[in-house]
Amino acid sequence: MPPLAPPLLEWYAHAARDLPWRSADVTPWAVLVSEVMLQQTPVARVLPAYSAWLSRWPTPADLAADAPGEAVRMWGRLGYPRRALRLHAAAVQIRDRHRGAVPADPAELEALPGIGVYTARAVAAFAFGRRVPVVDTNVRRVLARAVTGVGEAGPPSATRELAAVEALLPEEPRTAARFSVAVMELGALVCVAGRPRCASCPIAAECAWRLAGWPAYAGRPARAQRFAGTDRQVRGLLLALVRESTEPVSKPRLDGVWVHATQRERALAGLLTDGLLTELADGRYALPGG
Ligand code: SF4
Numbered sequence: 442m443p444p445l446a447p448p449l450l451e452w453y454a455h456a457a458r459d460l461p462w463r464s465a466d467v468t469p470w471a472v473l474v475s476e477v478m479l480q481q482t483p484v485a486r487v488l489p490a491y492s493a494w495l496s497r498w499p500t501p502a503d504l505a506a507d508a509p510g511e512a513v514r515m516w517g518r519l520g521y522p523r524r525a526l527r528l529h530a531a532a533v534q535i536r537d538r539h540r541g542a543v544p545a546d547p548a549e550l551e552a553l554p555g556i557g558v559y560t561a562r563a564v565a566a567f568a569f570g571r572r573v574p575v576v577d578t579n580v581r582r583v584l585a586r587a588v589t590g591v592g593e594a595g596p597p598s599a600t601r602e603l604a605a606v607e608a609l610l611p612e613e614p615r616t617a618a619r620f621s622v623a624v625m626e627l628g629a630l631v632c633v634a635g636r637p638r639c640a641s642c643p644i645a646a647e648c649a650w651r652l653a654g655w656p657a658y659a660g661r662p663a664r665a666q667r668f669a670g671t672d673r674q675v676r677g678l679l680l681a682l683v684r685e686s687t688e689p690v691s692k693p694r695l696d697g698v699w700v701h702a703t704q705r706e707r708a709l710a711g712l713l714t715d716g717l718l719t720e721l722a723d724g725r726y727a728l729p730g731g
Pocket of ligand 1: 583586587631632633637638639640642643644645646648649650651
Protein backbone atom coordinates (compact mmCIF):
# COMPACT_ATOMS: atom_id res chain seq x y z
CA MET A 442 0.00 0.00 0.00
CA PRO A 443 1.41 3.48 -0.78
CA PRO A 444 2.77 5.17 2.37
CA LEU A 445 0.06 7.87 2.63
CA ALA A 446 -2.82 5.40 2.80
CA PRO A 447 -2.42 3.73 6.25
CA PRO A 448 -2.22 6.93 8.35
CA LEU A 449 -4.92 8.63 6.28
CA LEU A 450 -7.34 5.71 6.53
CA GLU A 451 -6.77 5.45 10.26
CA TRP A 452 -7.39 9.19 10.69
CA TYR A 453 -10.51 9.07 8.50
CA ALA A 454 -12.00 6.27 10.60
CA HIS A 455 -12.35 8.59 13.61
CA ALA A 456 -12.22 12.12 12.16
CA ALA A 457 -14.60 11.95 9.21
CA ARG A 458 -17.76 14.03 9.33
CA ASP A 459 -20.97 12.03 9.53
CA LEU A 460 -22.59 13.08 6.25
CA PRO A 461 -25.74 11.41 4.89
CA TRP A 462 -24.24 10.60 1.49
CA ARG A 463 -21.56 8.56 3.27
CA SER A 464 -23.94 6.25 5.14
CA ALA A 465 -23.66 2.53 4.44
CA ASP A 466 -27.13 2.24 2.91
CA VAL A 467 -26.94 5.27 0.61
CA THR A 468 -28.19 4.69 -2.94
CA PRO A 469 -26.14 5.47 -6.07
CA TRP A 470 -28.78 8.06 -6.99
CA ALA A 471 -28.31 9.81 -3.63
CA VAL A 472 -24.55 9.85 -4.14
CA LEU A 473 -25.01 11.32 -7.62
CA VAL A 474 -27.37 14.03 -6.29
CA SER A 475 -24.94 14.89 -3.49
CA GLU A 476 -21.99 15.14 -5.86
CA VAL A 477 -23.81 17.43 -8.27
CA MET A 478 -24.99 19.66 -5.40
CA LEU A 479 -21.51 19.75 -3.83
CA GLN A 480 -19.80 20.76 -7.09
CA GLN A 481 -19.97 24.47 -6.26
CA THR A 482 -21.84 24.68 -2.96
CA PRO A 483 -20.61 24.21 0.64
CA VAL A 484 -21.73 21.18 2.65
CA ALA A 485 -23.83 23.19 5.14
CA ARG A 486 -26.01 24.61 2.36
CA VAL A 487 -26.26 21.29 0.54
CA LEU A 488 -27.50 19.27 3.55
CA PRO A 489 -31.12 20.57 3.71
CA ALA A 490 -31.47 20.71 -0.08
CA TYR A 491 -30.17 17.15 -0.42
CA SER A 492 -32.69 15.79 2.10
CA ALA A 493 -35.60 17.68 0.54
CA TRP A 494 -34.63 16.58 -2.97
CA LEU A 495 -34.39 12.90 -2.08
CA SER A 496 -37.60 12.98 -0.07
CA ARG A 497 -39.41 14.28 -3.12
CA TRP A 498 -37.52 12.26 -5.75
CA PRO A 499 -36.03 9.12 -4.15
CA THR A 500 -35.20 7.60 -7.56
CA PRO A 501 -34.13 8.97 -10.95
CA ALA A 502 -37.50 7.86 -12.39
CA ASP A 503 -39.35 9.99 -9.82
CA LEU A 504 -37.45 13.10 -10.90
CA ALA A 505 -37.72 12.23 -14.60
CA ALA A 506 -41.52 12.07 -14.26
CA ASP A 507 -41.69 15.65 -13.01
CA ALA A 508 -41.25 18.88 -15.01
CA PRO A 509 -37.72 20.35 -15.35
CA GLY A 510 -39.06 23.58 -13.85
CA GLU A 511 -39.80 21.73 -10.60
CA ALA A 512 -36.13 20.76 -10.41
CA VAL A 513 -35.19 24.44 -10.81
CA ARG A 514 -37.72 25.38 -8.11
CA MET A 515 -36.37 22.76 -5.68
CA TRP A 516 -32.81 23.87 -6.40
CA GLY A 517 -33.64 27.03 -4.47
CA ARG A 518 -30.61 29.13 -3.66
CA LEU A 519 -27.91 26.51 -4.14
CA GLY A 520 -26.49 28.59 -7.01
CA TYR A 521 -25.49 27.63 -10.54
CA PRO A 522 -29.08 26.48 -11.26
CA ARG A 523 -28.22 24.94 -14.62
CA ARG A 524 -27.12 22.01 -12.47
CA ALA A 525 -30.81 21.41 -11.64
CA LEU A 526 -31.77 21.20 -15.30
CA ARG A 527 -28.85 18.91 -16.07
CA LEU A 528 -29.67 16.66 -13.13
CA HIS A 529 -33.21 16.41 -14.44
CA ALA A 530 -31.89 15.57 -17.93
CA ALA A 531 -29.56 12.98 -16.39
CA ALA A 532 -32.52 11.40 -14.56
CA VAL A 533 -34.41 11.14 -17.86
CA GLN A 534 -31.43 9.42 -19.50
CA ILE A 535 -30.97 7.07 -16.56
CA ARG A 536 -34.63 6.08 -16.81
CA ASP A 537 -34.61 5.73 -20.61
CA ARG A 538 -31.17 4.25 -21.30
CA HIS A 539 -30.19 2.52 -18.06
CA ARG A 540 -33.54 1.09 -16.92
CA GLY A 541 -33.70 3.55 -14.06
CA ALA A 542 -30.41 2.47 -12.45
CA VAL A 543 -27.44 4.85 -12.13
CA PRO A 544 -24.60 3.28 -14.17
CA ALA A 545 -21.41 2.25 -12.36
CA ASP A 546 -18.98 2.72 -15.23
CA PRO A 547 -17.18 6.11 -15.26
CA ALA A 548 -17.47 6.40 -19.06
CA GLU A 549 -21.24 5.80 -18.93
CA LEU A 550 -21.57 8.24 -16.05
CA GLU A 551 -19.61 10.88 -17.97
CA ALA A 552 -22.01 10.50 -20.88
CA LEU A 553 -24.86 11.77 -18.68
CA PRO A 554 -25.74 15.51 -18.85
CA GLY A 555 -23.81 17.64 -16.38
CA ILE A 556 -21.53 14.81 -15.23
CA GLY A 557 -17.86 15.65 -15.72
CA VAL A 558 -14.62 13.80 -15.09
CA TYR A 559 -14.69 14.44 -11.34
CA THR A 560 -18.34 13.58 -10.69
CA ALA A 561 -18.25 10.42 -12.82
CA ARG A 562 -15.30 9.07 -10.86
CA ALA A 563 -16.69 10.18 -7.51
CA VAL A 564 -19.94 8.28 -8.15
CA ALA A 565 -18.08 5.19 -9.44
CA ALA A 566 -15.89 5.19 -6.32
CA PHE A 567 -18.30 6.27 -3.57
CA ALA A 568 -21.48 4.58 -4.79
CA PHE A 569 -20.01 1.44 -6.34
CA GLY A 570 -16.62 1.00 -4.66
CA ARG A 571 -14.71 1.16 -7.95
CA ARG A 572 -10.94 1.71 -7.89
CA VAL A 573 -10.78 4.98 -9.83
CA PRO A 574 -8.86 8.17 -9.04
CA VAL A 575 -11.06 11.03 -7.81
CA VAL A 576 -9.58 14.52 -8.13
CA ASP A 577 -11.30 17.64 -6.81
CA THR A 578 -9.94 20.96 -5.52
CA ASN A 579 -9.15 19.52 -2.09
CA VAL A 580 -7.36 16.51 -3.55
CA ARG A 581 -5.33 18.74 -5.88
CA ARG A 582 -4.19 20.86 -2.95
CA VAL A 583 -3.21 17.85 -0.77
CA LEU A 584 -1.40 16.28 -3.72
CA ALA A 585 0.51 19.49 -4.45
CA ARG A 586 1.63 19.83 -0.85
CA ALA A 587 2.14 16.26 0.39
CA VAL A 588 3.54 14.72 -2.82
CA THR A 589 4.90 17.51 -5.04
CA GLY A 590 6.09 19.68 -2.16
CA VAL A 591 4.56 23.01 -3.25
CA GLY A 592 2.07 25.15 -1.35
CA GLU A 593 -0.65 25.38 -3.99
CA ALA A 594 -1.84 23.29 -6.90
CA GLY A 595 -0.79 24.82 -10.22
CA PRO A 596 -3.01 25.05 -13.29
CA PRO A 597 -5.28 21.97 -13.50
CA SER A 598 -4.21 19.06 -15.70
CA ALA A 599 -6.74 16.24 -15.51
CA THR A 600 -4.52 13.63 -17.16
CA ARG A 601 -1.48 14.32 -14.99
CA GLU A 602 -3.46 14.57 -11.76
CA LEU A 603 -5.57 11.46 -12.37
CA ALA A 604 -2.37 9.49 -13.02
CA ALA A 605 -0.70 10.91 -9.90
CA VAL A 606 -3.67 10.02 -7.68
CA GLU A 607 -4.05 6.58 -9.25
CA ALA A 608 -0.45 5.82 -8.26
CA LEU A 609 -1.38 6.49 -4.62
CA LEU A 610 -4.51 4.31 -4.53
CA PRO A 611 -4.49 1.10 -2.51
CA GLU A 612 -5.09 -2.01 -4.63
CA GLU A 613 -8.31 -3.22 -3.03
CA PRO A 614 -11.16 -1.29 -4.70
CA ARG A 615 -13.24 -0.43 -1.62
CA THR A 616 -10.12 0.61 0.30
CA ALA A 617 -9.12 2.76 -2.70
CA ALA A 618 -12.52 4.47 -2.63
CA ARG A 619 -12.18 5.05 1.10
CA PHE A 620 -8.70 6.47 0.58
CA SER A 621 -10.10 8.92 -1.99
CA VAL A 622 -12.75 10.24 0.36
CA ALA A 623 -10.15 10.41 3.14
CA VAL A 624 -7.89 12.65 1.01
CA MET A 625 -10.88 14.88 0.23
CA GLU A 626 -11.76 15.07 3.91
CA LEU A 627 -8.17 15.94 4.83
CA GLY A 628 -8.29 18.80 2.31
CA ALA A 629 -11.61 19.99 3.73
CA LEU A 630 -10.70 19.81 7.43
CA VAL A 631 -6.91 19.89 7.88
CA CYS A 632 -4.94 20.69 4.74
CA VAL A 633 -7.17 23.66 4.07
CA ALA A 634 -6.54 26.48 1.60
CA GLY A 635 -4.62 29.26 3.27
CA ARG A 636 -3.02 28.10 6.50
CA PRO A 637 -2.98 24.27 6.80
CA ARG A 638 -3.27 22.65 10.24
CA CYS A 639 -0.07 20.64 9.97
CA ALA A 640 0.18 20.05 13.74
CA SER A 641 -2.89 17.80 13.58
CA CYS A 642 -2.21 16.24 10.18
CA PRO A 643 -2.00 12.43 10.01
CA ILE A 644 0.44 12.51 7.08
CA ALA A 645 2.70 15.29 8.39
CA ALA A 646 5.62 12.84 8.66
CA GLU A 647 5.36 12.09 4.93
CA CYS A 648 4.42 15.55 3.63
CA ALA A 649 6.99 16.84 1.13
CA TRP A 650 6.01 20.49 1.57
CA ARG A 651 6.31 20.37 5.35
CA LEU A 652 9.59 18.43 5.19
CA ALA A 653 10.98 21.10 2.86
CA GLY A 654 10.07 23.82 5.39
CA TRP A 655 6.90 25.09 3.65
CA PRO A 656 8.66 27.02 0.84
CA ALA A 657 6.65 29.98 -0.48
CA TYR A 658 4.55 29.29 -3.56
CA ALA A 659 6.28 30.70 -6.64
CA GLY A 660 3.46 30.19 -9.16
CA ARG A 661 0.59 32.47 -10.07
CA PRO A 662 -1.96 33.05 -7.28
CA ALA A 663 -5.49 31.79 -7.82
CA ARG A 664 -7.93 34.48 -8.94
CA ALA A 665 -10.57 35.42 -6.39
CA GLN A 666 -14.10 35.10 -7.80
CA ARG A 667 -16.23 38.23 -7.62
CA PHE A 668 -19.97 37.81 -7.28
CA ALA A 669 -21.54 41.19 -6.39
CA GLY A 670 -22.58 43.08 -9.49
CA THR A 671 -21.95 40.20 -11.88
CA ASP A 672 -24.39 38.81 -14.43
CA ARG A 673 -24.52 35.72 -12.24
CA GLN A 674 -25.94 37.78 -9.39
CA VAL A 675 -28.57 39.35 -11.68
CA ARG A 676 -29.53 35.95 -13.08
CA GLY A 677 -29.95 34.69 -9.52
CA LEU A 678 -32.25 37.59 -8.61
CA LEU A 679 -34.42 37.15 -11.72
CA LEU A 680 -34.70 33.41 -11.27
CA ALA A 681 -35.49 33.72 -7.55
CA LEU A 682 -38.42 36.02 -8.32
CA VAL A 683 -39.96 33.51 -10.75
CA ARG A 684 -39.11 30.49 -8.61
CA GLU A 685 -40.75 31.94 -5.54
CA SER A 686 -43.86 33.11 -7.37
CA THR A 687 -46.94 30.89 -7.55
CA GLU A 688 -47.82 32.24 -11.00
CA PRO A 689 -45.91 33.49 -14.06
CA VAL A 690 -44.15 36.83 -13.58
CA SER A 691 -44.66 39.94 -15.72
CA LYS A 692 -41.78 41.77 -17.38
CA PRO A 693 -42.25 44.96 -15.31
CA ARG A 694 -41.87 42.93 -12.11
CA LEU A 695 -38.66 41.36 -13.43
CA ASP A 696 -37.41 44.83 -14.41
CA GLY A 697 -37.71 45.82 -10.77
CA VAL A 698 -34.97 43.48 -9.55
CA TRP A 699 -31.99 45.28 -11.12
CA VAL A 700 -31.57 48.89 -12.11
CA HIS A 701 -29.15 48.51 -15.04
CA ALA A 702 -31.29 47.60 -18.04
CA THR A 703 -28.53 46.34 -20.35
CA GLN A 704 -27.16 43.94 -17.78
CA ARG A 705 -30.66 42.89 -16.72
CA GLU A 706 -31.70 42.12 -20.30
CA ARG A 707 -28.46 40.19 -20.88
CA ALA A 708 -29.08 38.12 -17.75
CA LEU A 709 -32.70 37.45 -18.77
CA ALA A 710 -31.64 36.44 -22.28
CA GLY A 711 -29.10 34.06 -20.75
CA LEU A 712 -31.73 32.40 -18.56
CA LEU A 713 -33.99 31.92 -21.60
CA THR A 714 -31.14 30.52 -23.71
CA ASP A 715 -30.16 28.11 -20.95
CA GLY A 716 -33.75 26.89 -20.63
CA LEU A 717 -34.05 28.00 -17.00
CA LEU A 718 -36.95 30.33 -17.86
CA THR A 719 -39.55 30.33 -20.62
CA GLU A 720 -41.49 33.25 -22.04
CA LEU A 721 -45.21 32.56 -22.30
CA ALA A 722 -47.47 33.75 -25.12
CA ASP A 723 -48.82 36.56 -22.93
CA GLY A 724 -45.31 37.94 -22.36
CA ARG A 725 -44.94 36.67 -18.78
CA TYR A 726 -42.11 34.43 -17.60
CA ALA A 727 -42.23 31.01 -15.92
CA LEU A 728 -40.06 28.04 -15.03
CA PRO A 729 -39.77 25.46 -17.84
CA GLY A 730 -42.71 23.07 -18.13
CA GLY A 731 -42.68 19.40 -18.95
S1 SF4 B 1 1.50 18.40 6.79
FE1 SF4 B 1 0.38 20.29 6.46
S2 SF4 B 1 0.71 20.81 4.32
FE2 SF4 B 1 1.27 18.67 4.58
S3 SF4 B 1 -0.56 17.51 4.03
FE3 SF4 B 1 -0.62 17.83 6.23
S4 SF4 B 1 -1.79 19.72 6.56
FE4 SF4 B 1 -1.19 19.63 4.42
